[in-house]
Every structure is written in C-alpha cells, then in structure tokens.
Amino acid sequence: SQQGEEDPQALSIQEGENATMNCSYKTSINNLQWYRQNSGRGLVHLILIRSNEREKHSGRLRVTLDTSKKSSSLLITASRAADTASYFCATDPISGSEKLVFGKGTKLTVNP
Amino acid sequence: GAGVSQTPSNKVTEKGKYVELRCDPISGHTALYWYRQSLGQGPEFLIYFQGTGAADDSGLPNDRFFAVRPEGSVSTLKIQRTERGDSAVYLCASSLIGGARYNEQFFGPGTRLTVL
Numbered sequence: 001s002q003q004g005e006e007d008p009q010a011l012s013i014q015e016g017e018n019a020t021m022n023c024s025y026k027t028s029i030n031n032l033q034w035y036r037q038n039s040g041r042g043l044v045h046l047i048l049i050r051s052n053e054r055e056k057h058s059g060r061l062r063v064t065l066d067t068s069k070k071s072s073s074l075l076i077t078a079s080r081a082a083d084t085a086s087y088f089c090a091t092d093p094i095s096g097s098e099k100l101v102f103g104k105g106t107k108l109t110v111n112p
Numbered sequence: 113g114a115g116v117s118q119t120p121s122n123k124v125t126e127k128g129k130y131v132e133l134r135c136d137p138i139s140g141h142t143a144l145y146w147y148r149q150s151l152g153q154g155p156e157f158l159i160y161f162q163g164t165g166a167a168d169d170s171g172l173p174n175d176r177f178f179a180v181r182p183e184g185s186v187s188t189l190k191i192q193r194t195e196r197g198d199s200a201v202y203l204c205a206s207s208l209i210g211g212a213r214y215n216e217q218f219f220g221p222g223t224r225l226t227v228l
Contacts, residue, residue, distance in 0.1 A: 100157065
C-alpha cells in the first residue's frame, strides 16, 4: 500500500518560477527520500533527509521535513524545462523492513 | 560505471504464460530490490535481497511471483500463469550496503510487461 501522498497531483509552471511539492505520510519513519522520474526513464534519487533533520539543500532543491505533522516538502527554485518530470517521495518506515514506500507522485510541467 | 540494467525493456505475453525478468545491479551492490509500478502510481515494493537471500518478500502479491538471486548479483523475477492485472513496469534497484535507512537506491529503466 502507498504510504506517501503527494500534492498536488499535477503542477504546471513557467520556466524561472519556483515549484513546491508536498508529501504526507502515515507512520513514523527513519528517513524520507525524493526521487524524479522522467518519461520513459528510471527513477533518479534527488535527496535524502533523515528523521532528525528539518531541512536539507542540494543545488536548486530544498527539502523540509516535519515529523510532528508527518509531512515533507520539495522546493525547486528557478525551474527549467528540463525539470519536467514526475516527483515521488519515498519513506523508510520504522518497521524493521528494508524497503521504500512511495507516494503516487506529482507530475511537474515546466513551460519554456 | 554502468548503472542498473534490466532486460528485456519490453515484454508482451499472453494470459497464462510464464515470464522472466532480469536485473543486473551495479557491481558491488549487495542489496537488490524489485518494485512494480502501475500507470499513474508510484512504485510498489515487491521483494528485497541482501546478498543471495530474500530478506523481505512481503510485497510479492501471491505465489505466482518468485524471485531469485543465486550468486548475489543478477536477479530474476519470475511470474507464472500471468494475468492481465500483472501488466505494469517492473523496476529493479540496488544499493551499496542495503537498507533504505543507509543508502539511496539506484534504479534501472524498468521492464514494461504487457499481458494480453
């Protein structure tokens, strides 16, 4: 079953604008990861944030994590057409199992 | 180095047939994962190998699904008596040590399975 739920399901913006995607989950986690999936290609890992971290940056990406609200956000600044993809959050639940639980994803379209 | 590779990239089969999907992980990665992704959904966990053994197969939907990794490298996902509902993209991933809590997972391009 899917634990993470991203919103919005779809987002369309103009190049240069910022894009914010949110993820909510249900159970306690060890960490949360964000992945990108381009059409016809595999998933690419973007960033991992541990449960004891609140914010993390990587280039134009900024991820926040609020474990009290069981939510995370991914911000892409100064978006480019090449950022067009589906973005998924994936959680590692504190369940003893070594798997990622993915949400349904946000489909981001960046218009040139 | 080379990433995770999966073969075939596309597989079309008829209902009731047997299929095998292959995954070549990144060399040296001890952990290997299989996921299934249906249209418009995120990947859904199937099975996780640490070395040669299946450490967690809780995601396999039923006993028609089976996976092996006999030498701790290449893995094969086997589906017997395929059903139309098995149609999906099957993704393989590997990681260096194992356990989502330690390492990112590197995904292959997937095998698109279509059951007619």
